[in-house]
Ligand SMILES: *[C@@H]1O[C@H](CO)[C@@H](O)[C@H](O)[C@H]1NC(C)=O
Ligand SMILES: *[C@@H]1O[C@H](CO)[C@@H](O)[C@H](O)[C@H]1NC(C)=O
Ligand SMILES: *[C@@H]1O[C@H](CO)[C@@H](O)[C@H](O)[C@H]1NC(C)=O
């Protein structure tokens with residue numbers, strides 16, 4: 001998230017004097033570029049002379065068919081002032097005006113760009129787009145021969161997915177049975193590469209070391225057999241992977257790395273190969289059925305809780321500072337009490353960056369109604385295009401670990417109640433279901449993909465191979 005990245009950027013500068021020169025050149029370049037852009041904008045628009053708040057929002061290319069043609073813009077700039085709702089598009093304002101709702105809306109008091117009590121960045125846009133996505137989004141899955149020796153890697157798993165990397169299997173299993181699938185490639189918005197990194201890892205013919213070769217061959221094969229890959233160099237293709245081994249899987253398939261949409265659990269800016277905005281976060285979710293029985297009644301006596309392996313400097317730092325504390329419980333290794341009891345008995349649950357970024361703890365704390373505290377710099381949080389993370393979590397920079405108690409104790413009981421009630425509102429987005437149900441993790445990932453679909457369509461007859469020109 002921009003918020004935590006920014007914090008971290010400054011933290012790092014303080015941390016590592018010897019790296020300062022590495023930061024200087026890109027920083028200077030970024031500064032010059034920003035100034036040039038600002039200068040350009042200031043000479044070509046009246047934004048700077050306008051006294052109101054300004055919001056620039058990117059609209060997905062295929063907007064609602066109910067709109068009149070002039071409203072079909074890729075970029076819309078809306079000027080807002082304190083009497084309008086934040087992030088409200090002109091389109092919705094217009095619809096509300098027509099339905100006579102505008103009068104009520106304009107009474108609503110207003111904070112900054114995003115109302116921090118609202119769990120969605122923009123609920124109206126999300127619900128409207130979701131409906132459209134649900135009704136029109138189409139995915140083409142590359143088929144394979146029945147006797148393909150790697151069918152086990154390409155097909156969804158038979159059993160109920162389990163374990164830490166279940167998200168990858170759940171997604172594919174649900175997708176293949178969903179109404180998003182089309183066999184007609186001309187109707188497809190995106191093309192799905194169905195290989196499973198988790199299965200390749202355990203396949204004795206491939207193994208961890210063989211994954212990059214397999215992916216290279218797979219892409220070569222489909223780009224020979226079908227025209228779709230070449231049309232966009234893979235830009236309207238995606239794959240889904242949860243294991244961190246996926247980071248090196250694309251080493252021999254640069255087009256996948258640089259063009260395709262990578263939906264991965266390790267969505268960190270420090271993971272080479274992950275490209276923010278192009279790629280998307282797949283939340284790591286341990287599969288669970290139903291609700292914990294005492295979710296509402298649970299008494300949260302502990303301030304904060306963490307348990308896990310000490311496999312990263314950030315976790316070591318946490319333990320070093322808070323090991324003996326009576327309010328922040330930081331455990332190393334196995335617990336003597338049930339994990340669920342700890343999550344149900346704590347106000348805040350810490351998600352601390354480990355060896356690889358691992359989001360399972362975020363979904364765990366949400367499931368048990370515990371407010372997550374995220375201590376994992378440079379991390380793209382799940383569904384960050386939809387959810388307002390500040391409304392249901394606390395984001396703490398690694399450098400501020402010694403201030404953790406002060407930060408958490410500075411949260412008033414009213415603020416805590418707001419955070420916790422929002423946790424209960426977003427829980428449903430972090431659960432898998434077979435078959436899936438509206439707004440669950442599967443649909444949320446589909447929505448993230450839908451935001452990333454390409455607006456460029458190449459009819460096959462119009463395609464000219466550049467090498468033949
Ligand atoms: C915002 O717009 C309303 C209605 O158009 C107007 O009455 C009000 O003065 C504006 N507020 C600011 C701060 O410009
Ligand atoms: C999404 O589509 C499915 C299948 O057509 C349907 O059952 C579901 O009600 C739809 N959800 C929404 C919110 O439109
Ligand atoms: C690619 O195609 C060749 C020839 O059909 C086949 O032997 C090989 O297994 C395929 N590789 C992958 C990764 O699909």
Ligand SMILES: *[C@@H]1O[C@H](CO)[C@@H](O)[C@H](O)[C@H]1NC(C)=O
Nearest residue numbers: 223224225226227230465467
């Ligand atoms: C796609 O491009 C590659 C490399 O230029 C070429 O070898 C291949 O034949 C093309 N595929 C199709 C289906 O035309």
Ligand SMILES: *[C@@H]1O[C@H](CO)[C@@H](O)[C@H](O)[C@H]1NC(C)=O
Nearest residue numbers: 318319320321322323324325
């Ligand atoms: C925590 O307690 C242990 C054992 O009593 C002690 O060695 C250590 O210095 C204490 N650490 C802190 C941070 O107070």
